[in-house]
Amino acid sequence: TILTAFADGVLTLTLNRPDKLNSFNEDMHLALRAGFQRAHDDAQVRAVLLTGAGRGFCAGQDLGDRDPRKGGPAPDLGETLDRFYNPNLRLIRSLEKPVVCAVNGVAAGAGANIALACDIVLAAKSAKFIQAFARIGLIPDAGGSWSLTRILGEPRAKALALTAEPLTAEKAAEWGLIWKAVDDGALMDQANALTRSLAAGPTLGLGLTKRLVQAAATNSLDEQLDLERDCQQAAGRSADYAEGVTAFLEKRPARFQGK
Numbered sequence: 580t581i582l583t584a585f586a587d588g589v590l591t592l593t594l595n596r597p598d599k600l601n602s603f604n605e606d607m608h609l610a611l612r613a614g615f616q617r618a619h620d621d622a623q624v625r626a627v628l629l630t631g632a633g634r635g636f637c638a639g640q641d642l643g644d645r646d647p648r649k650g651g652p653a654p655d656l657g658e659t660l661d662r663f664y665n666p667n668l669r670l671i672r673s674l675e676k677p678v679v680c681a682v683n684g685v686a687a688g689a690g691a692n693i694a695l696a697c698d699i700v701l702a703a704k705s706a707k708f709i710q711a712f713a714r715i716g717l718i719p720d721a722g723g724s725w726s727l728t729r730i731l732g733e734p735r736a737k738a739l740a741l742t743a744e745p746l747t748a749e750k751a752a753e754w755g756l757i758w759k760a761v762d763d764g765a766l767m768d769q770a771n772a773l774t775r776s777l778a779a780g781p782t783l784g785l786g787l788t789k790r791l792v793q794a795a796a797t798n799s800l801d802e803q804l805d806l807e808r809d810c811q812q813a814a815g816r817s818a819d820y821a822e823g824v825t826a827f828l829e830k831r832p833a834r835f836q837g838k
């Protein structure tokens with residue numbers, strides 16, 4: 580359900596249930612979790628690229644998994660979130676390495692919101708983001724109620740979530756919800772090049788940068804200044820900082836080791 584490839588410090592995770600637009604079943608959740616866990620544990624992994632196989636990125640939950648026509652008690656979706664979605668969301672946000680998402684096609688429901696949890700999102704111009712939940716009586720999960728509101732503010736977050744209207748990649752970029760909308764044919768080249776260049780970067784400093792940007796949402800300025808001090812102290816002790824300055828003084832490109 581997930582294709583995994585590793586090269587040049589980049590772990591590429593490709594959602595791979597193309598017949599179902601890469602919608603999530605339990606297997607795919609667990610395989611994705613194993614991929615992000617590897618990114619946490621393996622120092623060789625210095626950046627992650629998440630994308631989808633086929634014409635879609637991810638259509639959210641596999642709605643065929645729980646067919647209400649089959650009868651039985653209503654499912655406990657809170658438990659589904661606790662057991663399957665939320666661990667992956669937390670792994671993406673807590674990974675102190677860059678996570679790039681290449682949204683190759685439609686991203687609906689939890690599929691859209693998993694993309695938005697990544698650090699840098701590129702999307703094919705033909706891709707659309709759909710908060711599909713309202714169409715089936717659910718609420719925006721996989722962090723969507725949080726990320727949409729923080730990024731867009733209440734008016735746009737509410738309108739997207741209440742109407743489930745598709746948002747084009749270009750509009751998403753214009754609104755600052757994603758980094759860039761890219762011509763379809765150029766998406767994977769650009770996403771691969773970006774992730775490789777991040778993987779060749781000063782991983783420790785990049786990880787601390789991610790931590791700082793994420794902490795800013797809830798910190799006061801005083802708390803954030805203290806955190807910047809602590810993170811800069813750690814970055815200043817890294818081999819990559821010494822290499823970065825040496826390379827600058829020697830007028831050559833830096834060769835970062837990621838530590």
Ligand code: LHQ
Pocket residue numbers: 598599600602638639640641642643656659660685687688689690709711712714715717720
């Ligand atoms: C699918 C799906 C799909 C199964 C396309 N499942 N087969 C929910 C519950 C539990 C726990 C907590 O969290 C959640 C979170 C959620 O994610 S809720 C939201 C679930 N997702 C949706 O409601 C989106 C459903 N899909 C769609 O609205 C459309 O498929 C979109 C707009 C994504 C794409 O439309 P089209 O490009 O027209 O493609 P399509 O609809 O023809 O789909 C292609 C195939 O993929 C088709 O199968 P078929 O055998 O007919 O070719 C679809 O049935 C299948 N598929 N999404 N979520």
